[in-house]
Amino acid sequence: MNGMVVDSWPYVIAAYGVTWVVLVGYAIRLVLMTRRNRIENSHTRQPI
Amino acid sequence: MAESTLRGAAAISRRSEPLTLGAPAMWLTVLTWIAPIAVIASQAYFVWASAPDRDMGHLQKIMYVHVPAAWNAFLAFFWVFVQSVRYLITREERADLQAAAGAEVGAVLTGLTLILGSIWGRPTWGVWWTWDARLTSTAVLFLVYVGYLALRGMTDDPERRARWSAAVGILGALNVPIVYMSVKWWRTLHQMQSTPSTVDPTYAWGLRSNSIAFLLVLVVFIAHRYRGLLSEYVSERRRDDAALSRRAPV
Numbered sequence: 001m002n003g004m005v006v007d008s009w010p011y012v013i014a015a016y017g018v019t020w021v022v023l024v025g026y027a028i029r030l031v032l033m034t035r036r037n038r039i040e041n042s043h044t045r046q047p048i
Numbered sequence: 049m050a051e052s053t054l055r056g057a058a059a060i061s062r063r064s065e066p067l068t069l070g071a072p073a074m075w076l077t078v079l080t081w082i083a084p085i086a087v088i089a090s091q092a093y094f095v096w097a098s099a100p101d102r103d104m105g106h107l108q109k110i111m112y113v114h115v116p117a118a119w120n121a122f123l124a125f126f127w128v129f130v131q132s133v134r135y136l137i138t139r140e141e142r143a144d145l146q147a148a149a150g151a152e153v154g155a156v157l158t159g160l161t162l163i164l165g166s167i168w169g170r171p172t173w174g175v176w177w178t179w180d181a182r183l184t185s186t187a188v189l190f191l192v193y194v195g196y197l198a199l200r201g202m203t204d205d206p207e208r209r210a211r212w213s214a215a216v217g218i219l220g221a222l223n224v225p226i227v228y229m230s231v232k233w234w235r236t237l238h239q240m241q242s243t244p245s246t247v248d249p250t251y252a253w254g255l256r257s258n259s260i261a262f263l264l265v266l267v268v269f270i271a272h273r274y275r276g277l278l279s280e281y282v283s284e285r286r287r288d289d290a291a292l293s294r295r296a297p298v
Contacts, residue, residue, distance in 0.1 A: 023087070
């Protein structure tokens with residue numbers, strides 16, 4: 001494989017970039033979900 | 049993880065008992081801050097410190113995210129399996145919600161694994177995708193859990209939803225050993241499993257460290273997703289009870 005890869009860094013940067021987009025994206029989804037649920041549940045606190 | 053989450057973050061019990069959602073447990077709050085720091089520190093150190101591989105060059109560094117994502121996806125599906133079996137035995141809603149949380153996070157990590165494998169495959173194999181046994185079985189695993197999540201949206205009856213989900217969750221998890229062993233059984237293009245015992249010792253610590261960092265992220269994601277599902281469940285039950293009380297004769 002040596003010689004086939006002219007520059008491997010763009011692939012490495014792309015891989016770590018995608019990783020962070022996915023992890024941060026999912027974390028944002030969880031934060032928004034928590035915020036929405038908190039607003040919904042703030043109307044009434046008693047257990048069902 | 050489940051039991052302490054329940055103690056501190058949410059008190060949910062069997063169907064007949066009250067369901068409440070409290071503040072997150074202290075361990076979850078602490079871990080929510082530690083997990084991203086661990087991932088950043090581990091990735092930064094090993095990307096900077098690990099020497100290029102003789103054959104793959106710097107592409108080897110993709111292993112530090114691809115392999116931990118795959119391992120932790122497997123762990124998430126193992127969690128789905130355990131919680132699904134638990135639901136079928138005990139019929140506790142919390143087991144169903146834990147399984148659903150694990151399935152969603154597992155699907156995200158499996159999707160990430162496939163994308164990272166593709167990025168690695170293009171310069172190494174010359175193709176973004178090939179119908180290799182490991183790649184195909186991983187894609188099937190991903191689709192099974194996407195189907196699991198779609199299935200949960202198809203019915204409003206919580207009991208039916210939980211029963212169907214448990215069945216698919218268990219069947220899907222049975223695919224995990226097939227994915228893991230596929231490189232041994234069919235010997236197609238994908239190399240043998242990358243573990244600390246099969247990679248060069250120079251890279252073993254990077255693999256361990258990043259896998260542990262990803263594990264922390266996995267725990268945080270599942271715990272928060274579980275809390276979200278629990279909150280939605282509480283709201284759903286509350287709406288149902290309000291609708292029933294409106295309909296009840298005076």
